[in-house]
Amino acid sequence: MKTKVLVVDDEQSIVTLLQYNLEQAGFEVVTAMDGAEGKRLAELESPDIIVLDLMLPKLDGMEVCKQLRQERIMTPILMLTAKDDELDKILGLELGADDYMVKPFSPREVIARVKAILRRTHVPLETPGENTAEELLFEIGNLRIFPEKYEAYFQETLLELTLKEFELLLYLAQNKGRVLTRDQLLSAVWNYDFAGDTRIVDVHISHLREKIEKDTRKPVYIKTVRGLGYKLEEPKGE
Numbered sequence: 001m002k003t004k005v006l007v008v009d010d011e012q013s014i015v016t017l018l019q020y021n022l023e024q025a026g027f028e029v030v031t032a033m034d035g036a037e038g039k040r041l042a043e044l045e046s047p048d049i050i051v052l053d054l055m056l057p058k059l060d061g062m063e064v065c066k067q068l069r070q071e072r073i074m075t076p077i078l079m080l081t082a083k084d085d086e087l088d089k090i091l092g093l094e095l096g097a098d099d100y101m102v103k104p105f106s107p108r109e110v111i112a113r114v115k116a117i118l119r120r121t122h123v124p125l126e127t128p129g130e131n132t133a134e135e136l137l138f139e140i141g142n143l144r145i146f147p148e149k150y151e152a153y154f155q156e157t158l159l160e161l162t163l164k165e166f167e168l169l170l171y172l173a174q175n176k177g178r179v180l181t182r183d184q185l186l187s188a189v190w191n192y193d194f195a196g197d198t199r200i201v202d203v204h205i206s207h208l209r210e211k212i213e214k215d216t217r218k219p220v221y222i223k224t225v226r227g228l229g230y231k232l233e234e235p236k237g238e
Helices: 012-024 035-045 061-070 086-094 107-121 163-174 182-189 199-212
Strands: 004-008 028-032 049-053 077-081 099-102 138-140 143-146 151-154 222-225 229-232
Touching: 004 012, 004 035, 012 028, 012 107, 028 035, 035 049, 035 061, 049 061, 049 107, 061 077, 077 107, 099 107, 138 163, 143 163, 151 163, 163 182, 163 199, 163 229, 182 199, 182 229, 199 222
Parallel strands: 004 028, 004 049, 049 077, 077 099
Antiparallel strands: 138 143, 143 151, 222 229
């Protein structure tokens, strides 16, 4: 079965260009020309990844991304925009987008980014003799993380995490007690140097703390190691 890509853009020339090149690369492509239709197809077609323009009629890309994440539709999203605006980039990532590209771009680069996101977000299938998803977990204090189910619980409550927040939390858990620099986290979670913009890491760390720390000013799980980076550790007294 072919990997399905949903392309949402209001410029017909871009839709045609991306559809042709993605199909040539072996993908199945579904298209929409406005945000409302894009959201409907994201729910109906269950694509493997969404290529989503920021500036769209009816619903803009930010709102589409926000609504899908609120509905727990965690399909990876590559956001496209004509704006080279840092605030747009950070806001898009905060809302749950997995990557961000500024127009103009080459179709080859879009395909490379799509493939990279799919590699990062692929959940391995179980094979005979391996533990089940329920058995594969990280447990730190009141925090429980199930890597294969892409779920995390705090005090037995399912956390509402974006895909990037989950991957960041998982990577911290996999390296429990180890200090990780912002550059290491960028490389491991975003899979490439995000133009050296380590503030993206700080934004996601802040969001994670809001969801698992009683007092974000005095975190007991995700600690800041001044001048170095962050580490996730077992909280004392829990």
